Amino acid sequence: MKEPKKYIRTIFLMIVISALVLVAERAEAQRRVQGQRYTIVKSAPKSSLKVSYNNVEYRVHNHVYYKPVKGKHIVVSAPLGIRVKRLPAAASPIVVRNHVYYEYQGSYYLAQDEEYVVVQAPVGALVEHLPEEYEHLEINGEHYYVADGVQYKAVLKGDELWYEVIKVSDKAYS
Template sequence: MTKILSLVDTPKVGVKHLANYTFTFLASGFLLLASLQVKAQRGREHDDHDRQYNNRNDDRRDNQRDRDRGRGNDYDRGRRNDRVVVVDRSRPNWQYNNLPRRNTYINTVPTAAIAINFGGISFRYHNGIYYKPYNNTYVVTAPPMGIRVNTIPVGCRRIVIQNRDYYYYNGTYYQPYDNQYTTVAPPIGALVESIPSGYEKLQINGDTYYVVDGIQYRAVLNNGEIWYEVIKINY
């Protein structure tokens, strides 16, 4: 005999199936949402990794630019340090051209000049330059032989003649004396790179000579450079 469902039973069966469908739908939705969240997290991690990679590359490029810039600066510094200074050695006084010329009159001497009394005259001495009083002024002069100083100027050149040491600066020759230095006559044959300003130029039998402070020089070649040799003393 066929059973006929009542209207009361039919809704009960529909509700159960509906609940199952609803649960399945919600579970699928949660799984899909979880999957999307995982993918999103992985995407963020991948983006972070890319950003970190790009940042590292940017840092490396910046560091490389800094190193290149540093090398460029080093090159520039080296190039500046390697600049060649051209010296005009064609003039006999090239090394002392910036110093006061012999027989130049000045009103005042440098404040650091020291007084040296010699032969009844109160000379003034400063950095290799000697000043002699003249009326109310001073005149640049060669020092008298035998005057003594405690220190010789920076830039003195050592000359060895017959196993004796001399020191030369701007036309003046020194020798050690006790704990000082005394001015002496130059040794014949001494070679110097430059002579003082105020020299006189002589032509004798086609040869050129230079006279300053009573000392006669002639130009000679020394290792391919023009030097000046003491050949005569006129005092």
């Protein structure tokens, strides 16, 4: 009689563990979707903060910006010119023409007066990853990538593939 109890307990534990894994995977998927640019969500996360900038009332959660659009919110890049006290934890430092920039999900930050201001991508910047949403272009056999009006080209840095900012349009980040 002890064997069926062990069997039932083992099955019960497997069900509980499976349920926990499923909940964790769904939470991670939701986090990724909510942070992916151009994703439209019904509402910004409840713990997001209201930030007014250039007559737009954004919601901000973990350095992800949500812009209101027709009763919903769309995930957008950090608006140009906005200032923040702290950088996103995952921001990567990039040195271009003796200036240190910080890149996070396609937004570029520059230190100014004990704060960080969001600026246009500096031409010449090398980044490890392209922003999440980009368009691939092939021109005369060359491959380019465009996101928010910023054009990138794949380059080798040592033996690793990186992306160089080669052009910023006048309509970048609009």
